[in-house]
Amino acid sequence: MRVSSKAHYGLRMMTEFARAYGTGPLSIAEVARVEHLPLAYLEQLAGQLRRGGLVESTRGVHGGYTLARAPELISVLEVVHTVEGEVSPVECVSSDYVAGSCGRDGECASRGLWLRLKESIDAVLRQTTLAELIHDQSLLAAMAPSDPHPEASHD
Numbered sequence: 759m760r761v762s763s764k765a766h767y768g769l770r771m772m773t774e775f776a777r778a779y780g781t782g783p784l785s786i787a788e789v790a791r792v793e794h795l796p797l798a799y800l801e802q803l804a805g806q807l808r809r810g811g812l813v814e815s816t817r818g819v820h821g822g823y824t825l826a827r828a829p830e831l832i833s834v835l836e837v838v839h840t841v842e843g844e845v846s847p848v849e850c851v852s853s854d855y856v857a858g859s860c861g862r863d864g865e866c867a868s869r870g871l872w873l874r875l876k877e878s879i880d881a882v883l884r885q886t887t888l889a890e891l892i893h894d895q896s897l898l899a900a901m902a903p904s905d906p907h908p909e910a911s912h913d
Contacts, residue, residue, distance in 0.1 A: 767795055768803045768841035769834060769891075775813060776829035776888040783815075783822030803841055810840035829892065835883035845879050848872045 770793050771786075778784040786804055790797040804823055807813045812832060813823045825832060838845060846852035850860050851873045857863060 762842055763799075764803065765838045765842040767793075767799060768807065769837050770795065771800055771803060772807070772812070772825075772832070772837050772888055773891050775823055775825050776832075776892050779825050779829050783820065783824050785822040788822070806841050807837070810836075812836060812840055825888070829889035830887050832888045833884050834886045834888070834891070835880060837888075838883055845876065845883070847875050847879075851876045 771789050774789045774792060775784055786800045787797060789795070790800050804813065804815070808815055808823070812826055814826050815821065815823050835845075844852055844854075848869075849855060850863075850866070850869055860866070
């Protein structure tokens with residue numbers, strides 16, 4: 759299982775907004791520069807985050823985005839849900855699953871495992887705030903891809 763680029767980039771953008779919290783708006787262009795992420799993609803994610811109530815935007819020359827709440831009050835789960843939707847390793851443990859949709863309902867030996875995994879993932883994401891991410895360098899290092907240029911050959 760992998761985290762989508764939407765969730766990963768959205769969280770990276772939100773950590774930049776968290777670092778700038780209390781100092782005024784931060785432009786998406788600055789986030790793109792610092793994080794080496796595509797500006798157009800971040801603009802789309804910023805719109806989702808604004809509509810989700812996690813950031814506020816300011817227009818103008820000195821405009822940009824600020825967190826709608828303090829970094830201590832925004833969980834990673836909120837960010838992921840806003841840009842990606844529910845985290846669900848398999849369809850049958852998602853909240854919108856319709857019972858009976860799967861022919862194996864009631865007899866699937868692995869459903870309990872997937873449910874426990876989903877609950878564990880949600881708990882970790884819910885308990886981790888943006889403030890923790892920006893203050894815990896080991897978590898930041900774990901979030902960043904180990905090879906920023908995976909397409910390059912190392913042979």
